[in-house]
Amino acid sequence: MQAVPPAADAAADSAVPGGAGRPLLTVERVAIGYHQPQGYVPAVGEADFAVRQGEKVILLGPSGCGKSTLLKAVAGFLRPDSGRIVFDGRDDLEPGPDRAVVFQELDQLLPWRTVVGNVAYALRATGTPRAAARRQAEEQLALMGLDHALDRYPHQLSGGMKQRVAIARAFALAPRMLLMDEPFGALDAQTRGRLQHELAALARRTRASLLFVTHSIDEAILLGDRVIVLGGRPSGVRDDVDVSGLEQPDAEGFAEARRHLRGLLASEEEGSEHGVFD
Amino acid sequence: MASSTSPPRTARGSGGPEARGPAGRAPARRDRRRGAGPWSRLPTVLRRALLFAALVGVWQLYVVVADVSPLVFSSPWEVAVALAEGWGSGALVGPTLTTLRILGLGMAIGMALALALTALAVATKAGDDVLSLLTAMINPLPSVAVLPLAMLWFGLNETALVFVVANAVLWPLAVNLGTGFRTVPQTTLMVGRSLGLRGWRLIRDVHLPSALPATVAGIKTGWAFGWRTIIAAELVFGVAGAQGGLGFFINNARFYLDIPDVFAGLVTIAVIGIALDLLFSVLERQTVVRWGMKQGATT
Ligand SMILES: Nc1ncnc2c1ncn2[C@@H]1O[C@H](COP(=O)(O)OP(=O)(O)OP(=O)(O)O)[C@@H](O)[C@H]1O
Ligand SMILES: [Mg+2]
Numbered sequence: 001m002q003a004v005p006p007a008a009d010a011a012a013d014s015a016v017p018g019g020a021g022r023p024l025l026t027v028e029r030v031a032i033g034y035h036q037p038q039g040y041v042p043a044v045g046e047a048d049f050a051v052r053q054g055e056k057v058i059l060l061g062p063s064g065c066g067k068s069t070l071l072k073a074v075a076g077f078l079r080p081d082s083g084r085i086v087f088d089g090r091d092d093l094e095p096g097p098d099r100a101v102v103f104q105e106l107d108q109l110l111p112w113r114t115v116v117g118n119v120a121y122a123l124r125a126t127g128t129p130r131a132a133a134r135r136q137a138e139e140q141l142a143l144m145g146l147d148h149a150l151d152r153y154p155h156q157l158s159g160g161m162k163q164r165v166a167i168a169r170a171f172a173l174a175p176r177m178l179l180m181d182e183p184f185g186a187l188d189a190q191t192r193g194r195l196q197h198e199l200a201a202l203a204r205r206t207r208a209s210l211l212f213v214t215h216s217i218d219e220a221i222l223l224g225d226r227v228i229v230l231g232g233r234p235s236g237v238r239d240d241v242d243v244s245g246l247e248q249p250d251a252e253g254f255a256e257a258r259r260h261l262r263g264l265l266a267s268e269e270e271g272s273e274h275g276v277f278d
Numbered sequence: 279m280a281s282s283t284s285p286p287r288t289a290r291g292s293g294g295p296e297a298r299g300p301a302g303r304a305p306a307r308r309d310r311r312r313g314a315g316p317w318s319r320l321p322t323v324l325r326r327a328l329l330f331a332a333l334v335g336v337w338q339l340y341v342v343v344a345d346v347s348p349l350v351f352s353s354p355w356e357v358a359v360a361l362a363e364g365w366g367s368g369a370l371v372g373p374t375l376t377t378l379r380i381l382g383l384g385m386a387i388g389m390a391l392a393l394a395l396t397a398l399a400v401a402t403k404a405g406d407d408v409l410s411l412l413t414a415m416i417n418p419l420p421s422v423a424v425l426p427l428a429m430l431w432f433g434l435n436e437t438a439l440v441f442v443v444a445n446a447v448l449w450p451l452a453v454n455l456g457t458g459f460r461t462v463p464q465t466t467l468m469v470g471r472s473l474g475l476r477g478w479r480l481i482r483d484v485h486l487p488s489a490l491p492a493t494v495a496g497i498k499t500g501w502a503f504g505w506r507t508i509i510a511a512e513l514v515f516g517v518a519g520a521q522g523g524l525g526f527f528i529n530n531a532r533f534y535l536d537i538p539d540v541f542a543g544l545v546t547i548a549v550i551g552i553a554l555d556l557l558f559s560v561l562e563r564q565t566v567v568r569w570g571m572k573q574g575a576t577t
Contacts, residue, residue, distance in 0.1 A: 077468060095472040101468070107463055111569045153569055
């Protein structure tokens with residue numbers, strides 16, 4: 001997407017005075033599992049972390065370590081079996097538009113609504129009047145470079161376009177926190193790279209708080225201020241790595257962070273293999 | 279007669295009302311035997327128009343050559359005249375409106391009940407069990423079979439007919455709606471809930487549109503059931519209320535040996551059937567097919 005003028009950054013910085021220190025989300029000793037016919041399957045053993053206002057936090061870990069489970073719990077779809085999740089002072093979380101979710105699945109748009117209809121509907125469902133919803137939806141979609149596809153139906157879009165619409169919908173809601181579960185996981189590498197940069201720019205500009213799940217190290221470093229590495233079985237937080245200011249792969253420290261995270265993940269992959277076979 | 283009025287449960291869509299006239303099949307078969315080379319290259323509209331003209335021609339020829347008694351069979355010309363007169367004088371208009379009103383009312387009630395039952399079934403386990411049990415018990419019954427009961431409960435009037443039609447529409451629609459509701463994609467549901475939708479708004483804005491392909495299929499089955507049932511019921515009933523419907527019109531014409539009117543009634547029924555079928559197909563194309571919700575694309 002378009003480059004963000006440096007002035008926008010500075011303005012946004014001063015727009016949240018002191019807000020950066022307060023935790024918006026705290027995950028306290030959370031354990032979650034699934035009750036299956038064969039018995040209880042633990043997915044998250046003990047997770048502990050916090051996300052401050054305006055911070056972009058990445059959940060990174062090998063497949064099956066409970067990243068999606070944690071995100072769904074923050075979104076309010078699952079309840080922790082023990083521990084608490086406190087968001088904005090509340091710990092009885094129900095799904096709601098203050099935590100807009102972007103899923104990995106490409107079928108997250110309502111197929112019976114057009115591109116602009118999907119975004120406008122989300123706004124109307126959350127109380128925006130019809131005309132304003134339409135206008136805001138168009139603006140947000142233009143920001144994502146989708147102004148030429150406003151009246152198409154989701155089945156007429158490419159995968160990348162669908163995810164762009166889903167991201168536009170999430171940002172249009174101006175949520176307290178954006179939750180994203182591998183939104184680029186189903187895309188080809190090129191589209192994925194482009195969307196990563198678009199998202200990074202948009203997030204920088206809006207100073208949105210972001211909790212983003214991925215198992216791509218580069219994506220984590222590029223998008224995040226902090227990377228929380230999950231691992232073990234049952235899983236917990238292995239490390240909490242500061243990657244702020246590393247928006248470009250050629251930035252100083254990028255290679256270093258990548259090496260560090262790769263090392264952590266490699267030991268996790270080994271560990272989880274033991275977990276599977278013993 | 280009984281077996282021809284209870285529709286086979288698999289018959290849907292194009293196999294519906296237009297298969298009513300026994301004469302409708304012969305020319306089609308004959309044309310297929312003639313070979314399909316240049317014939318299949320003609321546009322559909324032209325093929326149908328030609329077939330229709332051929333059918334009418336054969337019909338007229340048969341009446342002239344075989345010299346059948348006018349008390350048993352009418353020529354197309356006589357039928358056309360009877361149709362024109364019936365529609366001109368209003369003799370056919372009243373019965374048609376009556377039948378359509380009963381059909382519309384019965385369908386509206388049946389659809390509302392189906393929606394309520396399915397919503398209950400989605401909301402509670404007990405509702406789900408009730409719906410499964412009821413549909414399993416009642417759905418296999420040919421819808422005319424409840425007619426005696428309806429007559430007993432409501433008497434010889436329109437209410438009984440509305441009841442029968444509502445019953446005919448309710449069960450196939452409830453089955454399809456239930457399937458549609460149960461198969462709403464998990465992601466779609468989560469999207470709705472994360473927008474803060476709950477209860478009726480979630481059902482209206484997410485479940486219902488998501489279940490529309492199944493619903494349209496259910497309505498198509500349901501209306502065809504209702505349509506057959508109402509005509510059959512009118513034929514059995516005779517008069518219903520102040521003004522008889524199309525079935526009554528036909529029966530009455532038969533009683534007075536007004537054979538062209540019998541045919542005029544049949545043609546009216548067939549045309550309405552085709553028109554409604556077309557309407558639902560257009561509806562389907564404008565919605566589920568347009569939205570790329572695959573199941574709808576079969577027609
Ligand atoms: N609905 C479910 N029912 C039962 N078990 C589940 C369910 N969803 C996830 N699990 C189990 O919980 C564990 C964590 O799953 P989760 O989807 O959170 O992993 P993940 O880190 O998101 O993996 P991936 O990177 O592959 O998406 C896995 O062992 C998985 O088998
Ligand atoms: Mg996952």
